[in-house]
Amino acid sequence: MSKFYIGWAALVLGLFCAMNLFGWTITDEHEDHQIPKSIRDNPGAYRSHYTGGK
Amino acid sequence: MxxxxxxxxxxxxxxxxxxxxxxxxxxxxxxxxxxxxxxxxxxxxxxxxxxxxxxxxxxxxxxxxxxxxxxxxxxxxxxxxxxxxxxxxxxxxxxxxxxxxxxxxxxxxxxxxxxxxxxxxxxxxxxxxxxxxxxxxxxxxxxxxxxxxxxxxxxxxxxxxxxxxxxxxxxxxxxxxxxxxxxxxxxxxxxxxxxxxxxxxxxxxFALEGAPPGQVGVGPSQPSPYEAARRPMRWTFWILLVLLVVGQFVFVGAAKNGVVHTERLAWTGAEADRAKVSGIFEVPAGSSNVEIELDAAGLSNNWAYLKLALIHAETHEAYDFAKEVSYYSGSDSDGPWTESELRKKAFAPSVPGGRYYLWIDPEFGVAPKPAGPGPPGTAPFTVSVAVYRDVPRWGPFFLALPLLLFPYWFYLWRRRSFEYRRWIESDYPMPPLVKMQSGDSDE
Known part of the structure; x- marks a missing residue:
């Protein structure tokens, strides 16, 4: 039981360190993608994938 | 002999x-x-x-x-x-x-x-x-x-x-x-x-053939199969907990949490349906996180849905977010009241260093009037943004904590369940962990 626990804990602590070091997350609230170069000159042309308010 | x-x-x-x-x-x-x-x-x-x-x-x-x-x-x-x-x-x-x-x-x-x-x-x-x-x-x-x-x-x-x-x-x-x-x-x-x-x-x-009769329940003196693991499990748990807490403080202590850009973007009533961009700012090299703090003002009994993007000025890679802010106030029999949700945070866990700008496109519940109510030059709606690089994170800690607790909790539950079944036959039965609705009890 304790050997399993140690193995499991090694995985969890490894995940904990990786999340901190590499910025991994399980709640991905953002999306990253390429946009046209002209957006800075014409901000209204960009269409975020988030749509609508209330 | x-x-x-x-x-x-x-x-x-x-x-x-x-x-x-x-x-x-x-x-x-x-x-x-x-x-x-x-x-x-x-x-x-x-x-x-x-x-x-x-x-x-x-x-x-x-x-x-x-x-x-x-x-x-x-x-x-x-x-x-x-x-x-x-x-x-x-x-x-x-x-x-x-x-x-x-x-x-x-x-x-x-x-x-x-x-x-x-x-x-x-x-x-x-x-x-x-x-x-x-x-x-x-x-x-x-x-x-x-x-x-x-x-x-x-x-x-x-x-x-x-x-x-x-x-x-x-x-x-x-x-x-x-x-x-x-x-x-x-x-x-x-x-x-x-x-x-x-x-x-x-x-x-007794040199008997066959197998002995099966066992019923737990014998009063039957050794618990969980007892041998008691100390190793307890020590393992505490060591892991200390490692996790120390690790968290190391990561929090190492986080730079530096402000890389602040700016206030303003929309007059005539600009209410327009998207705006911030000035370009430098995000330091690395691959750590970026947090964007939004502090809105100028809403009155209204909400604004902010579509937000952090965009790399050279690669044009965009990180999209959406946040809603609102402000309501009024008065009733209990006196005046307000409901305010004007501060929000957006978080990107891993952002390469480079030159970036913010793009914000607001959408309002009630469109602001073309002419703002404030003094001349005052915008009816503003969003103050602050961009931070490498902020301390507690999410991984609170994710890892229950994952580390669970095996130990499961072990304790199994051990107690075994003892419960031992003592159920005695004059001193242990109280059940869970009481059933029917009045019967079980582990």
């Missing part, structure tokens, strides 16, 4: 059935005839019939009497068999006792109940009893059960005056794998100590 055969052991005929009875021990006091179970006084010159058994021999001992056996490396001869019964709340509970004999080591018992076996011998001293605890040698026992036991059946020979119906006040204390028992009869208290023995070892000791 093999048991020695006593040279002058008696042999006589049963006064009840005429069967031939061979004594196996010189100390035999009463003998229950192996053919009719009637009890004969083996010390009386005429082998007086003490008690005649009227019924049929309904009970066949699991272990045959009169057999040489080897238990825990010690040889004995099985000489007697008893069935003893306690009645609790109208229900009879019966266990078996097998009397073993060796001319030098003396007597031992094997007791069996529900497929659980104990290897028992008489105590060499009197245990100390204090309340519900007893101490014998260096062992501390907890009181398990007390009841009045009566002999309901006997076969073979015994070194005391055994009788069917003979009663004794029996008290058991347990300290797995040991069980301490006291038997109080008229003017005498006999103490014995037993150790749990695996059924397979009993079967092997």
């Amino acid at each position: 093999r048991p020695q055969t006593a040279p002058q052991l008696k042999s006589f005929q049963c006064r009840s059935c005429g069967g031939s009875i061979q004594l196996r021990t010189p100390q035999a006091h009463h003998v229950a005839c192996p053919f009719c179970a009637s009890i004969v006084d083996a010390r009386h010159p005429e082998f007086l019939l003490i008690q005649q058994f009227q019924g049929k021999l309904a009970f066949k001992p699991l272990l045959p009497p009169g057999k040489r056996v080897k238990i825990r490396g010690e040889e004995y001869e099985s000489i007697g068999y008893l069935r003893r019964t306690v009645t609790i709340e109208g229900t009879n509970y019966t266990w078996e006792e097998y009397l073993l004999y060796h001319p030098h080591r003396g007597y031992r018992w094997l007791a069996q109940y529900g497929g659980h076996w104990n290897y028992i011998k008489a105590c060499t001293g009197v245990p100390k009893v204090r309340g519900d605890e007893a101490q014998y040698l260096d062992l501390r026992f907890k009181k398990f059960q007390s009841a009045e036991a009566r002999v309901t059946f006997a076969l073979g020979e015994f070194f005391w005056e055994v009788k069917r119906g003979e009663k004794a006040a029996v008290v058991d204390w347990v300290s797995p794998p040991y069980v301490l028992s006291s038997e109080k009869t008229e003017g005498e208290i006999a103490w014995s100590i037993g150790e749990y023995i695996r059924p397979e070892d009993v079967w092997k000791g």
Whole structure:
């Protein structure tokens, strides 16, 4: 039981360190993608994938 | 050492059935005839019939009497068999006792109940009893059960005056794998100590074929399979917890949490449907996180849905977010009230260093008036942004904490469940962890 626990804990602590070091997350609230170069000159042309308010 | 055969052991005929009875021990006091179970006084010159058994021999001992056996490396001869019964709340509970004999080591018992076996011998001293605890040698026992036991059946020979119906006040204390028992009869208290023995070892000791009968529940002295892992699990848990907490403080301490850009973006009423971009700012090299703090102002009984993007000025890679802010106020019978949600945070866990700008496109519940209500030049709606690089994160810590807790909690639950099943048969049952709605309880 304790050997399993140690193995499991090694995985969890490894995940904990990786999340901190590499910025991994399980709640991905953002999306990253390429946009046209002209957006800075014409901000209204960009269409975020988030749509609508209330 | 093999048991020695006593040279002058008696042999006589049963006064009840005429069967031939061979004594196996010189100390035999009463003998229950192996053919009719009637009890004969083996010390009386005429082998007086003490008690005649009227019924049929309904009970066949699991272990045959009169057999040489080897238990825990010690040889004995099985000489007697008893069935003893306690009645609790109208229900009879019966266990078996097998009397073993060796001319030098003396007597031992094997007791069996529900497929659980104990290897028992008489105590060499009197245990100390204090309340519900007893101490014998260096062992501390907890009181398990007390009841009045009566002999309901006997076969073979015994070194005391055994009788069917003979009663004794029996008290058991347990300290797995040991069980301490006291038997109080008229003017005498006999103490014995037993150790749990695996059924397979009993079967092997009696050289029996097949498998022993299955076990029911948890035996009072049955060693917990979870006990050996108790200390390693506890130590492992605490070490891991310390590692996690220290690790978290290391990561929090190492986080730079630097402000890389602040700016206030403003929308006049005429610009309400337009997207705006911030100035370009430098996000330091690396791959750590970026947090964007938004502080809106200028809303009155209105909400704004902010579509937000952090865009790399050279690669044009965009990180999209959406946040809603709102501000409502009014007055009712309790007086004035406000509901404000004007501050929000957006978080990107891993952002490469480089030059970035923000793009914000607001959408309003009620479109602001073209001319703002404030002084000339004042925008009706503003969003102050602050961009931070490498902020401390607590999310991984609070994700890892329950994952580390769970195996230890599961172990504790299994261990307690085992003890619960042990003590459910005692006079001191443990309270259940979960109470069922029907009023029944279970783990």
